[in-house]
């Protein structure tokens with residue numbers, strides 16, 4: 001039983017709760033107990049990372065793309081998303097912009113689209 005009291009005394013001294021100190025809990029509150037608040041900060045970072053990373057098991061990348069499967073939405077990284085495999089290049093944006101500029105504007109619902117463009121009902125616009 002001596003080993004238990006020796007261990008208990010060691011714990012009381014090193015945890016700062018020994019009865020031999022003038023204020024029993026002072027060393028604990030100003031010591032290791034005050035560090036528990038920092039553990040919550042580390043926990044918040046871990047929870048934030050786990051919320052933002054890819055839903056594929058074992059993948060560490062940040063997930064930026066949604067994917068819906070059987071009514072459940074998942075967030076996947078670029079590598080694991082089935083439709084997002086590469087990043088668009090500047091040439092892709094230039095080609096898309098050139099195609100959109102060359103494309104005639106759509107007719108409005110009121111039929112007042114650009115000249116020569118038919119509206120949604122198939123009639124000629126009046127502009």
Ligand SMILES: [Zn+2]
Pocket residue numbers: 054055056059060061076077078079080
């Ligand atoms: Zn992934």
